[in-house]
Amino acid sequence: MISYSMENSMKNLHTLLELADAVIITDADHRIIAVNHAYETITGHSSKSIIGKKAGILRTPYTPKETYAEMKEALSQGASWSGVFTNYKRNHELWNSSITITPFVCDNTTYYVGVFRELEQLQRGHYLDEGRVGNIQSSLLKVLAISCEIRDPGIESHLSSVQQMTEWLVVRHNQRVATDLSEEALAHIAHSSILHDIGKSGIPEGILYKPGPLASYERTIIEMHTQIGLDIVDKIFRELDDELFKKELNIAKNIILHHHEKWDGSGYPHRLQGENIPLEARIVSVVDVFDALISKRPYKEKWSIEKAIHYLVEQKSIHFDPEVVDSFVTLYEEGTLSPPES
Incomplete structure (x- = not known):
């Protein structure tokens, strides 16, 4: 878990939105507070339409339950977590992504930053869990x-x-x-x-x-x-x-x-x-x-x-x-x- 002063930490968090990969930032309740342009492009969800909603809006039944359990366990202990999700886009198409979620603490408040890498765009092609x-x-x-x-x-x-x-x-x-x-x-x-x-x-x-x-x-x-x-x-x-x-x-x-x-x-x-x-x-x-x-x-x-x-x-x-x-x-x-x- 990474902790910063409020002003610097929020600045650093929003700097992450400039990454080429899709980035999503949620609060401690896993409600979306920011996404970057790459995220909007991949998922079809605009910032305006998705901010304030639970991150689970993208969830599909194709990601194993064990994956979510491992993620929750790691994040509950303040540790970062990496894994693979099969999520829905806005048009209900599937997209497979490797994701790393890192907790950040800002003025005693926890935020989670998720960085997605779309597996369909990698050289090996489609991912199968x-x-x-x-x-x-x-x-x-x-x-x-x-x-x-x-x-x-x-x-x-x-x-x-x-x-x-x-x-x-x-x-x-x-x-x-x-x-x-x-x-x-x-x-x-x-x-x-x-x-x-x-x-x-x-x-x-x-x-x-x-x-x-x-x-x-x-x-x-x-x-x-x-x-x-x-x-x-x-x-x-x-x-x-x-x-x-x-x-x-x-x-x-x-x-x-x-x-x-x-x-x-x-x-x-x-x-x-x-x-x-x-x-x-x-x-x-x-x-x-x-x-x-x-x-x-x-x-x-x-x-x-x-x-x-x-x-x-x-x-x-x-x-x-x-x-x-x-x-x-x-x-x-x-x-x-x-x-x-x-």
């Missing part, structure tokens, strides 16, 4: 997965179930064994899990939905779905070359290619063993098998959750990473898991 990026990534990957496996009318339920349980499991496993994964990495794994069986779109239906046992050559064809899936996402994203999906793509590739590897090295396609199997693939492996067991399939009746959990525990250190299974079991013990609808 992390929440909106996450929603876009998740939605597009879900559409892609369902579109590629549309032959199966029940696939959307399975994919959504795998994605939801993966989200629960990665968070729990991260907490339980301290894997130190960031929230962003946890979200990437959950989003990408929905693509795990995308390669089955290239498997003949007669083999994919065969109600009886598979012949050895049919089993070999089924196992090709991991490499087919890898080829599909490579082709789809080769043209995209977008930072928005780069991390997601790398994780998706690991999940698609390795979610049928086994802890003891007897899985496919590369017979990886133990921690040589990417963590994201080990996590999706447990979820995928569990959901398959508790779901009705052409070749089997659905199992009870209790029976499926018992199988996962039996397969610790054989099929599955024992620590991942233990994390999954805690979800069962607290009642988080529920059977799919018939």
Whole structure:
């Protein structure tokens, strides 16, 4: 918090209005007492029309509530704050801006000076906050997965179930064994899990939905779905070359290619063993098998959750990473898991 004598401080505050960036000055109640020409130009609000109104007049539902909470907390302690807002212009268009708000004390009265930088005018172009990026990534990957496996009318339920349980499991496993994964990495794994069986779109239906046992050559064809899936996402994203999906793509590739590897090295396609199997693939492996067991399939009746959990525990250190299974079991013990609808 910066304090000046009344005369000098008010002079310095109004000098800030000469900045090229948009500037807004409010009183302690966050009522607008001055804005500069850049602010008027960007927002479409004239000084005459906006002075005396609350600064929240520009607020939209697209700025996360956490952003406002962080701002209020910092300002309440007399500290400056920087962040990103998505606000409305006078014509109701959206504008994204980086803002720094600094408290100034003038003769025991607090004023707040906000300096905005319009992100649309920066070289990188439009700004997307992390929440909106996450929603876009998740939605597009879900559409892609369902579109590629549309032959199966029940696939959307399975994919959504795998994605939801993966989200629960990665968070729990991260907490339980301290894997130190960031929230962003946890979200990437959950989003990408929905693509795990995308390669089955290239498997003949007669083999994919065969109600009886598979012949050895049919089993070999089924196992090709991991490499087919890898080829599909490579082709789809080769043209995209977008930072928005780069991390997601790398994780998706690991999940698609390795979610049928086994802890003891007897899985496919590369017979990886133990921690040589990417963590994201080990996590999706447990979820995928569990959901398959508790779901009705052409070749089997659905199992009870209790029976499926018992199988996962039996397969610790054989099929599955024992620590991942233990994390999954805690979800069962607290009642988080529920059977799919018939």
